Amino acid sequence: MKLKAILAALALGAAANAGAAVLTFDGLTDMMYGDGFGLAPGMSYDGTNLTYEESGFRLTLNAPAAAAGAAHVGDGTFDAQTYNWHDGMENGDGTFVTLTRVGGGRFNLLGFDYYTEGSTLSTDGAAQGFLAGGGTWNTALNGIAELRLTSSAANAIDNVAVEEASAAVPLPGTLPLLLGGVAAFGLARRRRG
Numbered sequence: 001m002k003l004k005a006i007l008a009a010l011a012l013g014a015a016a017n018a019g020a021a022v023l024t025f026d027g028l029t030d031m032m033y034g035d036g037f038g039l040a041p042g043m044s045y046d047g048t049n050l051t052y053e054e055s056g057f058r059l060t061l062n063a064p065a066a067a068a069g070a071a072h073v074g075d076g077t078f079d080a081q082t083y084n085w086h087d088g089m090e091n092g093d094g095t096f097v098t099l100t101r102v103g104g105g106r107f108n109l110l111g112f113d114y115y116t117e118g119s120t121l122s123t124d125g126a127a128q129g130f131l132a133g134g135g136t137w138n139t140a141l142n143g144i145a146e147l148r149l150t151s152s153a154a155n156a157i158d159n160v161a162v163e164e165a166s167a168a169v170p171l172p173g174t175l176p177l178l179l180g181g182v183a184a185f186g187l188a189r190r191r192r193g
Contacts, residue, residue: 019164020110021055025083028052034072035090045071052083057162058102061085065092077115077156084115087151099147099160106145110161111138117152 033040034050042053050061050071063071071091076084087095101107109123115134122128123144131137131149141147143165149155 019056019107019166021057021162023054023057023059023083023160023162024081025054025158026081027054028074028083029080030074031078031080032072032074034074035070037072037074045069053102055162056102056164057107057160058100059083060098060100061091061095062098063091063095065094066090067092071095076154079156079158082156082158083160084154084156085151086153086155088153091151095151097149097151097155097157099162100145101164104145106143106165108163108165109141109144109147110163111136111140112160113158115154115156116149117154119152119155120150122148 027040027042030037030040033043033052034045039045040052044051047068048062048064048066048071050063050073052059052073061071061073067090073083073085076086078084083097085091085095085097087093099109113134113136114131116131119131120127120129121131121137123141124146128141129137129139149157
Protein backbone atom coordinates (compact mmCIF):
# COMPACT_ATOMS: atom_id res chain seq x y z
CA MET A 1 0.00 0.00 0.00
CA LYS A 2 2.85 2.38 0.75
CA LEU A 3 4.31 1.85 -2.74
CA LYS A 4 1.03 3.09 -4.23
CA ALA A 5 1.20 6.19 -2.03
CA ILE A 6 4.78 6.86 -3.17
CA LEU A 7 3.80 6.46 -6.83
CA ALA A 8 0.85 8.82 -6.34
CA ALA A 9 3.11 11.40 -4.67
CA LEU A 10 5.59 11.13 -7.56
CA ALA A 11 2.80 11.63 -10.09
CA LEU A 12 1.44 14.64 -8.20
CA GLY A 13 4.92 16.12 -7.94
CA ALA A 14 5.51 15.70 -11.65
CA ALA A 15 2.18 17.38 -12.43
CA ALA A 16 2.91 20.27 -10.04
CA ASN A 17 6.29 20.86 -11.69
CA ALA A 18 4.88 20.85 -15.21
CA GLY A 19 5.09 24.67 -15.28
CA ALA A 20 1.40 25.09 -16.08
CA ALA A 21 -0.13 28.56 -15.86
CA VAL A 22 -3.25 30.42 -16.90
CA LEU A 23 -2.65 34.02 -17.96
CA THR A 24 -5.71 35.84 -16.62
CA PHE A 25 -4.59 39.49 -17.04
CA ASP A 26 -6.29 40.29 -13.73
CA GLY A 27 -3.65 43.00 -13.16
CA LEU A 28 -4.84 44.94 -16.21
CA THR A 29 -7.59 47.00 -14.61
CA ASP A 30 -7.31 50.37 -16.39
CA MET A 31 -8.84 51.11 -19.76
CA MET A 32 -5.53 51.81 -21.56
CA TYR A 33 -1.80 51.25 -21.12
CA GLY A 34 0.75 53.11 -23.25
CA ASP A 35 0.19 56.12 -25.57
CA GLY A 36 0.75 58.54 -22.68
CA PHE A 37 -1.08 56.38 -20.14
CA GLY A 38 0.90 54.63 -17.42
CA LEU A 39 2.18 51.09 -17.81
CA ALA A 40 1.01 48.26 -15.59
CA PRO A 41 3.50 46.32 -13.44
CA GLY A 42 5.30 43.87 -15.72
CA MET A 43 4.97 46.15 -18.78
CA SER A 44 7.68 47.92 -20.76
CA TYR A 45 7.86 49.87 -24.02
CA ASP A 46 10.86 50.22 -26.32
CA GLY A 47 9.37 52.59 -28.92
CA THR A 48 8.04 49.82 -31.16
CA ASN A 49 7.07 46.94 -28.90
CA LEU A 50 4.87 47.09 -25.82
CA THR A 51 5.50 44.02 -23.65
CA TYR A 52 3.59 42.53 -20.75
CA GLU A 53 4.83 39.66 -18.58
CA GLU A 54 2.79 37.29 -16.45
CA SER A 55 3.66 33.90 -14.91
CA GLY A 56 6.91 33.55 -16.89
CA PHE A 57 5.34 34.36 -20.27
CA ARG A 58 5.60 37.51 -22.39
CA LEU A 59 2.98 39.07 -24.64
CA THR A 60 4.38 41.63 -27.05
CA LEU A 61 2.31 44.09 -29.05
CA ASN A 62 4.45 44.64 -32.13
CA ALA A 63 3.45 48.02 -33.59
CA PRO A 64 6.16 48.96 -36.12
CA ALA A 65 3.98 51.63 -37.81
CA ALA A 66 2.91 53.36 -34.57
CA ALA A 67 3.74 57.00 -34.05
CA ALA A 68 6.59 57.44 -31.55
CA GLY A 69 5.33 56.56 -28.08
CA ALA A 70 1.78 55.91 -29.28
CA ALA A 71 1.48 52.10 -29.18
CA HIS A 72 -0.99 50.89 -26.57
CA VAL A 73 -3.21 48.08 -25.38
CA GLY A 74 -6.59 48.31 -23.73
CA ASP A 75 -8.85 49.79 -26.38
CA GLY A 76 -9.43 46.76 -28.59
CA THR A 77 -12.61 45.85 -26.74
CA PHE A 78 -12.29 48.11 -23.66
CA ASP A 79 -12.67 45.02 -21.46
CA ALA A 80 -10.60 45.30 -18.31
CA GLN A 81 -8.69 42.22 -17.18
CA THR A 82 -8.20 40.98 -20.74
CA TYR A 83 -5.30 41.56 -23.10
CA ASN A 84 -6.97 43.62 -25.84
CA TRP A 85 -5.68 45.78 -28.68
CA HIS A 86 -6.53 47.13 -32.11
CA ASP A 87 -4.90 47.53 -35.49
CA GLY A 88 -4.71 50.95 -37.12
CA MET A 89 -5.07 54.46 -35.67
CA GLU A 90 -2.39 55.12 -33.01
CA ASN A 91 -1.00 51.58 -33.18
CA GLY A 92 -0.54 51.85 -36.94
CA ASP A 93 -1.42 49.21 -39.49
CA GLY A 94 0.14 45.76 -39.44
CA THR A 95 0.23 45.26 -35.68
CA PHE A 96 0.44 41.76 -34.25
CA VAL A 97 0.82 40.14 -30.84
CA THR A 98 3.27 37.39 -29.93
CA LEU A 99 3.33 35.09 -26.92
CA THR A 100 6.70 33.67 -25.86
CA ARG A 101 8.35 32.40 -22.70
CA VAL A 102 10.39 34.94 -20.76
CA GLY A 103 14.00 34.04 -21.53
CA GLY A 104 12.99 31.92 -24.54
CA GLY A 105 12.29 28.24 -24.79
CA ARG A 106 9.43 26.07 -25.94
CA PHE A 107 5.97 25.81 -24.43
CA ASN A 108 2.63 24.11 -24.95
CA LEU A 109 -0.44 26.20 -25.68
CA LEU A 110 -3.45 24.43 -24.18
CA GLY A 111 -6.15 26.98 -25.06
CA PHE A 112 -7.47 30.52 -24.64
CA ASP A 113 -10.61 32.64 -24.93
CA TYR A 114 -10.75 35.24 -27.70
CA TYR A 115 -12.73 37.92 -29.43
CA THR A 116 -11.56 39.26 -32.77
CA GLU A 117 -12.94 40.73 -35.94
CA GLY A 118 -10.46 38.56 -37.83
CA SER A 119 -7.06 37.23 -36.80
CA THR A 120 -4.69 34.61 -38.18
CA LEU A 121 -3.14 32.39 -35.52
CA SER A 122 0.31 31.01 -36.32
CA THR A 123 3.05 29.20 -34.42
CA ASP A 124 6.72 29.46 -35.30
CA GLY A 125 5.79 30.96 -38.70
CA ALA A 126 3.24 28.29 -39.69
CA ALA A 127 -0.45 29.25 -39.95
CA GLN A 128 -2.66 27.23 -37.60
CA GLY A 129 -6.09 28.79 -38.07
CA PHE A 130 -8.24 31.87 -38.50
CA LEU A 131 -10.24 33.35 -35.63
CA ALA A 132 -13.37 35.49 -36.04
CA GLY A 133 -16.00 36.48 -33.52
CA GLY A 134 -15.75 35.18 -29.98
CA GLY A 135 -14.95 31.73 -28.70
CA THR A 136 -12.34 29.42 -27.23
CA TRP A 137 -9.29 28.01 -29.01
CA ASN A 138 -8.88 24.54 -27.52
CA THR A 139 -6.58 22.79 -29.96
CA ALA A 140 -3.35 22.08 -28.09
CA LEU A 141 -0.20 23.28 -29.83
CA ASN A 142 2.84 21.57 -28.33
CA GLY A 143 6.52 22.46 -28.33
CA ILE A 144 6.18 25.94 -29.83
CA ALA A 145 8.52 28.90 -29.35
CA GLU A 146 6.12 31.65 -30.49
CA LEU A 147 2.38 32.10 -30.87
CA ARG A 148 1.43 35.00 -33.17
CA LEU A 149 -1.96 36.66 -33.63
CA THR A 150 -2.46 39.17 -36.43
CA SER A 151 -4.66 42.15 -35.68
CA SER A 152 -8.00 43.49 -36.75
CA ALA A 153 -9.98 46.53 -35.59
CA ALA A 154 -10.74 44.84 -32.25
CA ASN A 155 -8.96 41.95 -30.55
CA ALA A 156 -8.96 40.43 -27.06
CA ILE A 157 -7.57 37.28 -25.47
CA ASP A 158 -8.02 35.95 -21.96
CA ASN A 159 -7.47 32.80 -19.86
CA VAL A 160 -4.45 31.69 -21.89
CA ALA A 161 -3.52 28.20 -20.61
CA VAL A 162 0.15 27.37 -21.17
CA GLU A 163 2.85 25.11 -19.80
CA GLU A 164 6.57 24.72 -20.26
CA ALA A 165 7.16 22.09 -22.93
CA SER A 166 10.28 20.72 -21.23
CA ALA A 167 8.41 20.15 -17.96
CA ALA A 168 5.45 18.43 -19.62
CA VAL A 169 7.46 15.53 -21.05
CA PRO A 170 10.18 13.76 -19.06
CA LEU A 171 13.57 13.40 -20.70
CA PRO A 172 13.94 9.97 -22.34
CA GLY A 173 16.67 8.84 -19.94
CA THR A 174 14.91 10.11 -16.84
CA LEU A 175 11.80 7.92 -16.89
CA PRO A 176 13.66 4.55 -16.90
CA LEU A 177 15.85 5.76 -14.04
CA LEU A 178 12.81 6.84 -12.05
CA LEU A 179 10.99 3.56 -12.69
CA GLY A 180 14.15 1.58 -11.86
CA GLY A 181 14.44 3.44 -8.55
CA VAL A 182 10.79 2.80 -7.71
CA ALA A 183 11.17 -0.89 -8.61
CA ALA A 184 14.30 -1.21 -6.45
CA PHE A 185 12.51 0.47 -3.54
CA GLY A 186 9.53 -1.87 -3.96
CA LEU A 187 11.78 -4.93 -4.08
CA ALA A 188 13.62 -3.82 -0.92
CA ARG A 189 10.32 -3.24 0.88
CA ARG A 190 9.06 -6.68 -0.20
CA ARG A 191 12.18 -8.43 1.13
CA ARG A 192 11.82 -6.71 4.51
CA GLY A 193 8.13 -7.66 4.87
